[in-house]
Amino acid sequence: MTVPKARGEGVVMLRDVARAAGVHLATASRALNEETRWMVSEATAERVTQAAIRLGYQPNPIARGLATNRSYTIGTLVPDFTNPLFPPIMRGIQDRLEAAGYTPFIVNTDNDPDRELLGMRAMRARQVDGIISATARRDHSHLDEVLEAGVEVVLVNRWLPDVPVSSATADDTLGQRLAVEHLINLGHRRIGYLSAPLDYSTGYERHEAFHAAVRDAGLEVNPDLVMVGDGLSEGEGTRLSAALLDGGSEPPTAIAAANDLLALGCLDALTEREIDCPRDISVTGFGDMPFAARFQPPLTTVRIPQYEIGAAAAALMVERLAHPGTDPKHVRLEPELVVRESTARPRDGE
Amino acid sequence: MTVPKARGEGVVMLRDVARAAGVHLATASRALNEETRWMVSEATAERVTQAAIRLGYQPNPIARGLATNRSYTIGTLVPDFTNPLFPPIMRGIQDRLEAAGYTPFIVNTDNDPDRELLGMRAMRARQVDGIISATARRDHSHLDEVLEAGVEVVLVNRWLPDVPVSSATADDTLGQRLAVEHLINLGHRRIGYLSAPLDYSTGYERHEAFHAAVRDAGLEVNPDLVMVGDGLSEGEGTRLSAALLDGGSEPPTAIAAANDLLALGCLDALTEREIDCPRDISVTGFGDMPFAARFQPPLTTVRIPQYEIGAAAAALMVERLAHPGTDPKHVRLEPELVVRESTARPRDGE
DNA sequence: TTGAAAGCGCTAACAC
DNA sequence: GTGTTAGCGCTTTCAA
Numbered sequence: 001m002t003v004p005k006a007r008g009e010g011v012v013m014l015r016d017v018a019r020a021a022g023v024h025l026a027t028a029s030r031a032l033n034e035e036t037r038w039m040v041s042e043a044t045a046e047r048v049t050q051a052a053i054r055l056g057y058q059p060n061p062i063a064r065g066l067a068t069n070r071s072y073t074i075g076t077l078v079p080d081f082t083n084p085l086f087p088p089i090m091r092g093i094q095d096r097l098e099a100a101g102y103t104p105f106i107v108n109t110d111n112d113p114d115r116e117l118l119g120m121r122a123m124r125a126r127q128v129d130g131i132i133s134a135t136a137r138r139d140h141s142h143l144d145e146v147l148e149a150g151v152e153v154v155l156v157n158r159w160l161p162d163v164p165v166s167s168a169t170a171d172d173t174l175g176q177r178l179a180v181e182h183l184i185n186l187g188h189r190r191i192g193y194l195s196a197p198l199d200y201s202t203g204y205e206r207h208e209a210f211h212a213a214v215r216d217a218g219l220e221v222n223p224d225l226v227m228v229g230d231g232l233s234e235g236e237g238t239r240l241s242a243a244l245l246d247g248g249s250e251p252p253t254a255i256a257a258a259n260d261l262l263a264l265g266c267l268d269a270l271t272e273r274e275i276d277c278p279r280d281i282s283v284t285g286f287g288d289m290p291f292a293a294r295f296q297p298p299l300t301t302v303r304i305p306q307y308e309i310g311a312a313a314a315a316l317m318v319e320r321l322a323h324p325g326t327d328p329k330h331v332r333l334e335p336e337l338v339v340r341e342s343t344a345r346p347r348d349g350e
Numbered sequence: 351m352t353v354p355k356a357r358g359e360g361v362v363m364l365r366d367v368a369r370a371a372g373v374h375l376a377t378a379s380r381a382l383n384e385e386t387r388w389m390v391s392e393a394t395a396e397r398v399t400q401a402a403i404r405l406g407y408q409p410n411p412i413a414r415g416l417a418t419n420r421s422y423t424i425g426t427l428v429p430d431f432t433n434p435l436f437p438p439i440m441r442g443i444q445d446r447l448e449a450a451g452y453t454p455f456i457v458n459t460d461n462d463p464d465r466e467l468l469g470m471r472a473m474r475a476r477q478v479d480g481i482i483s484a485t486a487r488r489d490h491s492h493l494d495e496v497l498e499a500g501v502e503v504v505l506v507n508r509w510l511p512d513v514p515v516s517s518a519t520a521d522d523t524l525g526q527r528l529a530v531e532h533l534i535n536l537g538h539r540r541i542g543y544l545s546a547p548l549d550y551s552t553g554y555e556r557h558e559a560f561h562a563a564v565r566d567a568g569l570e571v572n573p574d575l576v577m578v579g580d581g582l583s584e585g586e587g588t589r590l591s592a593a594l595l596d597g598g599s600e601p602p603t604a605i606a607a608a609n610d611l612l613a614l615g616c617l618d619a620l621t622e623r624e625i626d627c628p629r630d631i632s633v634t635g636f637g638d639m640p641f642a643a644r645f646q647p648p649l650t651t652v653r654i655p656q657y658e659i660g661a662a663a664a665a666l667m668v669e670r671l672a673h674p675g676t677d678p679k680h681v682r683l684e685p686e687l688v689v690r691e692s693t694a695r696p697r698d699g700e
Numbered sequence: 701t702t703g704a705a706a707g708c709g710c711t712a713a714c715a716c
Numbered sequence: 717g718t719g720t721t722a723g724c725g726c727t728t729t730c731a732a
Contacts (some may be wrong), residue, residue: 063709
């Protein structure tokens with residue numbers, strides 16, 4: 001073990017505050033702690049508080065955590081914070097958590113189930129009080145492990161129907177329906193779909209919603225025009241689009257993507273083939289990532305309230321920590337269609 | 351205080367490992383700890399290790415931290431992780447730190463000096479072993495406070511000439527020079543500049559580099575064409591560009607921006623005025639943010655190795671923690687000009 | 701080489 | 717109301 005930082009070098013501890021206020025250490029602790037303040041007389045409480053402020057006392061959460069078996073830390077698992085959809089969510093989480101005295105602990109999982117498991121374990125090792133995860137898959141073995149250990153879990157952006165944990169998500173069904181109906185209203189009849197992995201609740205739900213929306217319009221889904229991806233990158237979008245366009249069947253007049261990045265990749269595939277968007281093929285994204293309005297063409301997409309989703313997830317966590325054992329809640333926030341220039345009426349009208 | 355999580359419910363502790371291996375708690379501790387393993391006989395060490403693995407022992411870093419006065423946690427201050435330049439840096443930091451057994455603790459400061467100070471304090475309260483900051487301003491009162499407290503600090507992306515802390519940055523001087531020389535080589539003579547706040551080392555350095563590069567080419571800088579911003583947003587870029595374009599003096603044929611976001615804002619200002627980029631005015635950015643190639647027009651900019659900068663900063667931190675008191679080091683990574691379509695020869699050639 | 705025992709800074713029964 | 721006294725799970729002297 002390397003030399004620990006010099007101890008007590010001017011760092012004021014509870015002991016110092018107690019001494020300054022002329023009370024016992026324990027009394028000082030009670031006076032300073034919101035939830036035990038009532039045990040102490042007004043006067044002493046005030047005296048201790050003043051002393052604490054005067055000395056610039058900063059409680060040591062490590063010691064407190066050891067004593068209370070709580071860390072006031074919330075692990076946050078994010079699949080990839082390089083995906084522009086996530087930073088706003090993280091902001092929401094952080095702001096709301098900090099307001100409640102918790103600190104988030106952000107870990108990137110790279111969308112890799114192994115790293116995810118490692119991340120979860122690392123968090124447990126760090127004694128997090130809860131885990132907010134944006135990485136849930138429909139196969140949730142990791143989650144179960146953590147849940148069994150009694151760690152509070154809240155899902156953000158994703159959700160799992162058969163697991164009793166709270167979640168904050170956008171209404172993906174409505175969102176995807178909005179996009180498809182927009183396309184149908186423009187006159188499109190042959191609509192392709194670029195799906196996110198069905199393993200993600202978001203991917204699954206949007207996929208179902210696409211089918212439902214098409215059918216509800218009295219149309220049929222052509223299975224050759226539906227491609228399911230392995231991930232959510234631009235590259236994946238390009239790959240899927242290539243498969244769709246070069247598949248031999250008559251090309252669609254519009255393509256709905258389950259995610260903006262997929263849509264961006266699709267745009268690339270179209271450009272490569274000199275297919276004009278939106279003249280030849282319309283494209284919709286999902287998410288309304290930052291800068292979506294600046295792409296060529298500006299992307300028609302479904303806006304989801306990212307910051308709010310993060311904040312809601314954090315709120316759920318804080319609530320559950322305060323009242324453990326209550327029933328899980330599912331917050332669903334409403335998405336909104338943002339029409340820009342990647343969609344238009346089909347060329348040979350209807 | 352709400353009910354702490356049930357204690358010891360099946361959680362294996364050092365005590366259990368010791369018992370299983372038939373040794374004293376202290377011996378088990380020594381056997382499991384890399385740096386004290388030598389004090390223990392081969393055989394016991396092995397026995398303890400096996401027991402630990404068999405029982406699935408996970409040390410409790412909280413307790414360890416309390417005893418060693420170390421947290422194995424590194425605070426990471428980021429001005430705004432919604433700015434697409436930062437996520438890759440954070441990835442670099444996280445990956446490198448984790449490899450060394452540390453965990454980053456990311457906090458967003460919103461570029462607000464007050465939140466910055468709060469963040470620093472929160473980190474100290476959490477007993478971080480060090481702070482990696484991407485928020486340094488040339489006025490660095492906060493930093494001093496932390497430094498005095500003996501916390502290791504490493505600067506990332508920014509640096510401070512007069513403060514003895516290590517840093518990992520891009521060579522901003524070279525980068526900005528690359529962009530300006532590119533413009534000059536295209537034939538531009540009237541070049542405007544959108545500067546980042548001079549309070550940021552990056553802003554200051556690029557600003558100086560712009561002037562030097564123009565002068566070295568035998569040209570003169572027109573002060574009316576240099577605008578210094580208050581921040582790094584698109585809105586700020588639009589505002590500065592408006593001031594520059596509507597300022598009354600003859601407009602430039604090219605504008606160099608100290609940052610991609612500023613450049614994006616500039617593009618908006620041009621569009622509003624129906625000035626074509628690059629036909630009428632060329633624009634360069636700085637940073638090569640993700641998706642920079644997708645904007646209208648694709649942005650000519652200076653690529654900085656973001657991930658590597660983050661990783662380098664983390665490496666510096668790990669090194670300093672292992673060998674405190676060594677001299678600070680400054681790692682400067684080389685940027686690269688990426689020519690895309692926002693720059694062209696000036697219209698009325700030279 | 702190992703065991704015993706004293707803390708790290710704080711909270712929480714339990715007395716007074 | 718406030719003081720006493722045990723710990724929380726681990727590391728680290730000090731002895732043996």
